[in-house]
Amino acid sequence: MTSDLQALRITRSELDQLTGLDIDSVFMGRMIRPSVWRSRRQLLSLLITECLVLGTMFVVCLGLGLVVVSQQEGFNQFGALLLGIAVAIAIGAVAWHLYQGWRSKAFITLARLLDECDRHNDIIQALQVMEELDAAQGTGQGLQNSEILVALQATRDSLISALMTEKILRRHRALMQRRQELFSTLETNLATLQTLHVNHQASEYRQFLQEALAIGLAVQQEMDANTKR
Incomplete structure (x- = not known):
């Protein structure tokens, strides 16, 4: 043995x-x-x-x-x-x-x-x-x-x-660390894109309200003009 x-x-x-x-x-x-x-x-x-x-x-x-x-x-x-x-x-x-x-x-x-x-x-x-x-x-x-x-x-x-x-x-430690940094960067970018998307949606919604308000005011003015006639 x-x-x-x-x-x-x-x-x-x-x-x-x-x-x-x-x-x-x-x-x-x-x-x-x-x-x-x-x-x-x-x-x-x-x-x-x-x-x-x-x-x-x-x-x-x-x-x-x-x-x-x-x-x-x-x-x-x-x-x-x-x-x-x-x-x-x-x-x-x-x-x-x-x-x-x-x-x-x-x-x-x-x-x-x-x-x-x-x-x-x-x-x-x-x-x-x-x-x-x-x-x-x-x-x-x-x-x-x-x-x-x-x-x-x-x-x-x-x-x-x-x-x-x-x-x-x-x-391959450097590559693995680089991959981890890349994943972190991707997560940050995704969060940033999501924030921008939300801000863009809010901006569009605000613009839509402004346009609706402008249309409403225009209609109200037209109705007032027709009533005076």
């Missing part, structure tokens, strides 16, 4: 293909997964990665800054240069995290699906461990329940279908 369980796992390569992004335990694409903040190990990995990136940026910016100031005679404010580069990198890091927080709102569904995929793989891993323990104890029983495989296969199929659907909706 071990080979069957292994085949039910959702691998990283499959996740990359299904989502169209580079997926790992910390990032989805170039965005931080929300699950990172709930795991110390993943949070430590994120901090190490960011420290390496910021350190590399500092070294590169410092090198470029030294090249620029070396062409200026009498420059002796090396401390100010270091401080300026550090402040600029810190501001850039804060801006990047704010942008990440704003952009991640569009990937909430994907993040939840990835968490479900991780739980699915964890269940498979736990079943494999139990099978290995049974084999080590020599019981020879193992996990022979076929219903487990059926349930895991159904879960896997559902997750894959959900990931594919999310990818399609994410790629």
Whole structure:
């Protein structure tokens, strides 16, 4: 059953293909997964990665800054240069995290699906461990329940279908928003046309009353003239 369980796992390569992004335990694409903040190990990995990136940026910016100031005679404010580069990198890091927080709102569904995929793989891993323990104890029983495989296969199929659907909706989000705006515009235009139609009917009715009144006055004047004769 071990080979069957292994085949039910959702691998990283499959996740990359299904989502169209580079997926790992910390990032989805170039965005931080929300699950990172709930795991110390993943949070430590994120901090190490960011420290390496910021350190590399500092070294590169410092090198470029030294090249620029070396062409200026009498420059002796090396401390100010270091401080300026550090402040600029810190501001850039804060801006990047704010942008990440704003952009991640569009990937909430994907993040939840990835968490479900991780739980699915964890269940498979736990079943494999139990099978290995049974084999080590020599019981020879193992996990022979076929219903487990059926349930895991159904879960896997559902997750894959959900990931594919999310990818399609994410790629066409702008079109869907445009359609919603179009529907709203149509509703507004219909309401405006209805209002204009009502106003036009009221205007026609008012004109009809004025014409009827004018005719009535003309008839009354003609009758008065005939009476005087």
